[in-house]
Amino acid sequence: MVATAVMVSVLAVLAWLLWLSRDVPARAPSSRSVGAAALVLVPLWLALVVFYAPLEVTQGVLQKIFYVHIPAIIPTYFGFTLSALGGAMFLRTRDDRWDHLALAGAEVGVVFCSLMLLVGPIWAKPAWGHWWVWDLRLTTTLMLWFIYVAYLFLRSFAFGSDTAKTFAAVYGIAGLAAIPFVYFAVDLAQGSTMHPSDPSREGLPAEMGRTVGAGMVAFVWIFGWLVAKRLELAFLQARALAPRAGEGV
Amino acid sequence: MDDRIGWVLAAYAVTALVLVGYALQLRLARSAALRDVQRRS
Numbered sequence: 001m002v003a004t005a006v007m008v009s010v011l012a013v014l015a016w017l018l019w020l021s022r023d024v025p026a027r028a029p030s031s032r033s034v035g036a037a038a039l040v041l042v043p044l045w046l047a048l049v050v051f052y053a054p055l056e057v058t059q060g061v062l063q064k065i066f067y068v069h070i071p072a073i074i075p076t077y078f079g080f081t082l083s084a085l086g087g088a089m090f091l092r093t094r095d096d097r098w099d100h101l102a103l104a105g106a107e108v109g110v111v112f113c114s115l116m117l118l119v120g121p122i123w124a125k126p127a128w129g130h131w132w133v134w135d136l137r138l139t140t141t142l143m144l145w146f147i148y149v150a151y152l153f154l155r156s157f158a159f160g161s162d163t164a165k166t167f168a169a170v171y172g173i174a175g176l177a178a179i180p181f182v183y184f185a186v187d188l189a190q191g192s193t194m195h196p197s198d199p200s201r202e203g204l205p206a207e208m209g210r211t212v213g214a215g216m217v218a219f220v221w222i223f224g225w226l227v228a229k230r231l232e233l234a235f236l237q238a239r240a241l242a243p244r245a246g247e248g249v
Numbered sequence: 250m251d252d253r254i255g256w257v258l259a260a261y262a263v264t265a266l267v268l269v270g271y272a273l274q275l276r277l278a279r280s281a282a283l284r285d286v287q288r289r290s
Binding site for chain 2: 060061062064065068069108111114115118119122123125126222226229230232233236237239240
């Protein structure tokens with residue numbers, strides 16, 4: 001049920017973003033509905049965190065941080081996958097609209113990855129006694145963040161250049177290879193990791209699982225709205241830089 | 250009350266700050282880009 005809700009949200013937001021990216025100026029008003037959905041989902045998720053999810057026996061209230069830390073991974077992976085998809089389509093079609101989608105996916109993915117990396121240590125300090133440990137899961141997640149921050153630097157230093165767009169598309173696709181290392185880091189570490197394993201595999205109590213799922217659904221819709229806003233910005237920036245009629249090379 | 254509630258509040262405050270901050274930054278950048286487009290037209 002929870003996994004289905006998350007999957008349906010991801011697919012719905014993906015389909016909408018692909019549709020929106022084809023004609024941003026005409027279709028941008030549809031982002032209001034997505035923003036409204038996110039505004040409804042966030043208080044529902046917070047109400048579940050506060051009133052519905054039970055206190056965990058050993059960690060107590062501290063475990064409530066998981067309801068924001070775990071859901072942030074879905075939009076992170078979603079953003080980087082969207083970036084690779086946009087990059088692949090750009091290489092195939094040379095259509096700037098795909099390039100805008102690749103850039104928007106990577107940027108919003110980095111925002112959620114940063115959120116995960118900021119919130120994790122706030123839990124780790126009181127739980128482990130350290131803000132950060134060079135554990136395999138934490139290190140691979142940090143590497144993933146660096147890969148896409150480098151992508152954004154590349155884009156900002158070579159704005160509008162066709163060579164930069166091509167290189168960024170290839171880089172964005174290659175960067176996706178880091179995701180399996182992050183996802184399977186706990187398994188790869190073979191018990192020598194401090195990071196808790198994937199909660200869905202451990203079997204969370206139903207109330208906790210539903211609360212994590214509600215967070216994932218809310219974050220996916222927030223992600224969709226932010227990507228739409230970033231697409232609008234990319235379109236305006238490209239329009240501002242486009243040569244005017246009679247201004248050709 | 251659990252004295253670690255402050256950590257939990259800090260985590261949710263950081264979340265709000267990151268997401269709202271990014272949305273505001275997009276809004277400011279959009280206004281600047283709109284001005285550029287209008288100046289050119």
